[in-house]
Amino acid sequence: xxxxxxxxxxxxxxxxxxxxxxxxxxxxxxxxxxxxxxxxxxxxxxxxxxxxxxxxxxxxxxxxxxxxxxxxxxxxxxxxxxxxxxxxxxxxxxxxxxxxxxxxxxxxxxxxxxxxxxxxxxxxxxxxxxxxxxxxxxxxxxxxxxxxxxxxxxxxxxxxxxxxxxxxxxxxxxxxxxxxxxxxxxxxxxxxxxxxxxxxxxxxxxxxxxxxxxxxxxxxxxxxxxxxxxxxxxxxxxxxxxxxxxxxxxxxxxxxxxxx
Amino acid sequence: xxxxxxxxxxxxxxxxxxxxxxxxxxxxxxxxxxxxxxxxxxxxxxxxxxxxxxxxxxxxxxxxxxxxxxxxxxxxxxxxxxxxxxxxxxxxxxxxxxxxxxxxxxxxxxxxxxxxxxxxxxxxxxxxxxxxxxxxxxxxxxxxxxxxxxxxxxxxxxxxxxxxxxxxxxxxxxxxxxxxxxxxxxxxxxxxxxxxxxxxxxxxxxxxxxxxxxxxxxxxxxxxxxxxxxxxxxxxxxxxxxxxxxxxxxxxxxxxxxxxxxxxxxxxxxxxxxxxxxxxxxxxxxxxxxxxxxxxxxxxxxxxxxxx
Numbered sequence: 001x002x003x004x005x006x007x008x009x010x011x012x013x014x015x016x017x018x019x020x021x022x023x024x025x026x027x028x029x030x031x032x033x034x035x036x037x038x039x040x041x042x043x044x045x046x047x048x049x050x051x052x053x054x055x056x057x058x059x060x061x062x063x064x065x066x067x068x069x070x071x072x073x074x075x076x077x078x079x080x081x082x083x084x085x086x087x088x089x090x091x092x093x094x095x096x097x098x099x100x101x102x103x104x105x106x107x108x109x110x111x112x113x114x115x116x117x118x119x120x121x122x123x124x125x126x127x128x129x130x131x132x133x134x135x136x137x138x139x140x141x142x143x144x145x146x147x148x149x150x151x152x153x154x155x156x157x158x159x160x161x162x163x164x165x166x167x168x169x170x171x172x173x174x175x176x177x178x179x180x181x182x183x184x185x186x187x188x189x190x191x192x193x194x195x196x197x198x199x200x201x202x203x204x205x206x207x208x209x210x211x212x213x214x215x216x217x218x219x220x221x222x223x224x225x226x227x228x229x230x231x232x233x234x235x236x237x238x239x240x241x242x243x244x245x246x247x248x249x250x251x252x253x254x255x256x257x258x259x260x
Numbered sequence: 261x262x263x264x265x266x267x268x269x270x271x272x273x274x275x276x277x278x279x280x281x282x283x284x285x286x287x288x289x290x291x292x293x294x295x296x297x298x299x300x301x302x303x304x305x306x307x308x309x310x311x312x313x314x315x316x317x318x319x320x321x322x323x324x325x326x327x328x329x330x331x332x333x334x335x336x337x338x339x340x341x342x343x344x345x346x347x348x349x350x351x352x353x354x355x356x357x358x359x360x361x362x363x364x365x366x367x368x369x370x371x372x373x374x375x376x377x378x379x380x381x382x383x384x385x386x387x388x389x390x391x392x393x394x395x396x397x398x399x400x401x402x403x404x405x406x407x408x409x410x411x412x413x414x415x416x417x418x419x420x421x422x423x424x425x426x427x428x429x430x431x432x433x434x435x436x437x438x439x440x441x442x443x444x445x446x447x448x449x450x451x452x453x454x455x456x457x458x459x460x461x462x463x464x465x466x467x468x469x470x471x472x473x474x475x476x477x478x479x480x481x482x483x484x485x486x487x488x489x490x491x492x493x494x495x496x497x498x499x500x501x502x503x504x505x506x507x508x509x510x511x512x513x514x515x516x517x518x519x520x521x522x523x524x525x526x527x528x529x530x531x532x533x534x535x536x537x538x539x540x541x542x543x544x545x546x547x548x549x550x551x552x553x554x555x556x557x558x559x560x561x562x563x564x565x566x567x568x
Contacts, residue, residue, distance in 0.1 A: 067425060093427040105422045107414055109482075109532075118411055122427035125408070146549045150540060150556075159555045171426075 015042045018081060020175050020206045021066065021097075025075035028058075028065050028230075035061040037230040038075070043175070043208060048201050050209040050221035052241065054250055058230035059210045060102055063179055066208075067099055068092050080174070094122055098173030100164045102180050106152040112163050113139070113148040119170040138169040142196060158189035165196065176200065176207045182216060194220050214251065218242055226250070269387055273455040275495045276390045280448035281468070282475040282487040283401065287444065288437040289481045292417035294347060295438075296469050297338055297354040301331040301445025302452070303361035303464040309450040310378035310459055311371060320383035320454060328446040335442025339435050355469060365461040377460025378453070385454035393451075397444070401484045478519045480526020489527055 015022075019042030028036040036058045043049050051059050064070040066077060068089040076085040079095045087095070098119065106115045116138055117124070120131035139145050142162045152160050161181060168176055178197075182190040197207060197220055211217050217224060217238060224241040226234040234244040241247055265272065284298035308327025312318040318326075342353050365372045372378065404410060415423035416430045423430050453459040471494060478493050479486030497515065501508045523530055544550045 069421060069425065089421075090424045090427050090429055093425065099425065101422075105419055107411075107418050109529075110411065110414060111536075114411055118415055118426050121408065121412060146547070146551045147555060149543055150551075151536065154540065154557050155551075156555050156557055159551075 014040075015044075017042075017044050019043050019078070020045050020080060021208065022078040022081075023066070023075065024078075026062065026065055026072055026077060027074040028061050028070055029073040034230045036065060039225075039227070039232055040075075041225055041232070041235070043206055044223060045206050046201065046204050047222040048197060048207045048209055048220055049223045049225065050211060050217045050238070051225050051227060052211060052214065052217050052247070053227035055212055057212075057227045057250070059212075059227055060179055061230075062227070063099070063177055063208075063210055066177065067097060093119070093171050093173075096172075096174035097177060098168035098171045098175070099177035100161075100168050100179055100181055102183065104152065104157070104160045104164060106160060106163060106167075108151065108153055111149050111151055112144060112155070112166075115152065115163060116144075116148075116167045116170045119167045122171070134172045135170050138166040141169060141199070142166040143192075158185045161185065161189075162193070162196075165193070169200075174206065176205055177210075178207065179210045180212070181209070182211075182213070190216065214242060265387075271495055271499060273387055273390070273452075275491050276387070276394055277448045277452040277455070278471065278475065278495055279488055279491040280394060280397070280444055280451065281472055282479070282491055283397070283484060284441045284445035284448060285472045286476055286481060286484075286487050287401075287404075288434075288441050289476065290413050290417060291434050291437050292420070293434055293437055294351040295354040295441065296351060296472065297335065297357050297438075298441060298445040298448075298472060299358035299464060299468045300354075300361045301335055301442045302449035302468065303358070303365065304331040304334055305446030305449030305451075306453045306459040306464065307361075307365060307372055307378065307449070308446070310381055310453050313381055313383065314378055315371070320381075320385055324385070324447070324450040324454065327450050328443050331446025331449070332439040332442040335438040335445075336435075338442075339438030343431075343435065355466075358464075358469060359466065362461055362465045365464060373460070375461060377458060377463070379458035379460075381453055381457045383454055385451065387455065390451045390455065393447070397447075398484055398488075405483055474516050476526070477516065478523070478526060480523075480528040482525065482532070483528045486526045486528040 022042040024040050026036060026039040027034065039062060041049075051062065053059050061070060065072050068084070068087060072085060076083055078084065079097065082095075084092070084095060107118070110118075113135070116135050117131070120134055124131045139148060142165050144159065144163055144166050147155055147159055147163075152163065155163070165178070165181060168178075181197075182193050185193065194216070197209070200207065209217065209221060221238050224235065224238045225232055226241050226244065226247045228246070228250040233246040233250060234241045236244075281298055281302055284301060285296065288295045305324075305327045308330055309320075309323045312323035312326065313320055338354075338357060342350060345353055365377070366375055368374065404413065412423070412428050413433070415426065415428055416433050420430045449459070449464075452463070475487060475490030475494055477490075479488070479490030498508060498512060501511050504511055
């Protein structure tokens with residue numbers, strides 16, 4: 001079994017900083033399929049880290065493991081030094097993690113504002129003022145004030161994705177996890193999301209970005225992990241990772257360069 | 261007016277009990293739990309009250325309370341047993357659960373009165389008692405349809421995984437819907453026998469499942485208003501259709517089909533959508549910072565196909 005909750009570890013000797021999120025030997029297997037295998041990482045506070053990898057490389061499964069939506073087959077995960085490998089999925093938001101999804105997952109019959117409010121549910125009863133303030137701030141940061149009375153289906157795809165980010169921010173997370181936040185967006189929408197992420201970084205918010213678009217990752221991230229077939233094939237500065245031969249092969253090898 | 265009440269008291273009674281039964285099925289449905297166990301709870305409440313009063317000599321009120329609680333307890337146990345089922349499988353399991361009571365009623369010998377059922381329960385319960393209790397229940401249901409709780413319920417139904425990631429205890433909410441459903445169904449049955457003075461196997465058979473289902477199709481899943489509307493519709497429509505004679509069932513069927521096709525979500529959703537559209541249109545027309553058309557649906561992003 002994994003490390004139990006009592007064994008809180010403050011900082012691992014591997015890092016010269018205290019990682020916001022740390023994964024040790026994180027593995028998720030589905031039967032014989034090793035969707036994620038032996039991923040070890042520690043996110044530096046206040047920066048944008050990225051997990052880069054072609055489609056099907058296990059990025060989203062890893063994110064599922066990090067947010068406890070899927071159980072780890074092996075390994076352990078720590079948030080601010082606390083082992084939460086066995087914490088139920090519904091408590092992850094209380095730890096201080098907010099996330100978006102690969103596809104838009106908003107309640108169709110609720111307004112944008114109500115959808116965003118949903119992320120404050122865990123504090124709404126105890127501290128309604130704080131919840132309201134967080135919602136306002138999330139709406140302001142993501143610039144969705146003028147659509148708050150609309151329902152998601154009435155908005156363009158790009159705006160829906162921004163609403164998703166707003167919802168993730170409304171819980172006032174210490175770590176923001178973004179699963180392909182710009183997928184399917186046009187160029188100006190992408191640019192505005194990239195700007196938003198930099199703004200959040202300048203406010204000290206730690207972010208983990210999952211993406212298959214190499215250019216987006218190089219432009220946005222401070223540190224990259226590259227995955228292929230569920231395992232880590234490289235990590236380091238974006239420039240180094242992109243130049244890494246294994247990464248180039250993962251991307252160029254069979255399919256040719258599919259980003260740009 | 262009083263004359264009208266006297267003339268239609270049977271229909272009013274039926275409306276009230278059908279409404280409670282519809283709520284019993286609607287509340288789990290709002291959480292995405294397709295359960296027809298309400299009919300079974302109705303049987304427990306009805307037969308329970310009948311047996312306790314007629315055969316054990318209990319006070320009517322005590323019998324109603326105890327059989328309602330019994331239905332809630334059975335519902336809780338059922339919830340644990342079938343908790344892992346979903347969708348149609350859950351629906352089928354609960355239909356079987358309900359039909360089980362039909363079989364028990366028919367074969368229960370002197371306890372259930374067999375095919376004849378239990379009759380002669382003439383107690384102190386009158387229509388206005390039932391109406392009062394119903395209003396109190398509606399008060400509680402209204403509370404669950406507003407603000408925070410209703411958002412949580414919606415999230416748990418629409419996207420349980422997302423709801424859970426947002427800190428909502430979906431499993432607990434689903435489990436909780438069982439005793440609530442049980443109590444409502446049990447109460448409906450207990451009131452039904454108290455008002456009609458009789459209960460028999462035919463009053464808890466499959467046709468009751470159809471009634472409850474059609475009430476919810478017409479009225480919608482989302483709100484108690486829908487359940488009330490559906491109950492009024494189905495109790496009073498056959499009455500209103502009496503003049504068509506033998507064609508009554510056909511007209512009734514056609515109305516249901518039209519409603520299912522043209523009112524997906526029921527009348528309440530139609531009203532809510534209309535209200536929302538009006539609000540949005542007003543905003544777009546007036547607000548200086550109304551969103552540009554590019555941010556609205558219909559004007560799509562450059563490459564929606566780019567999603568992986």
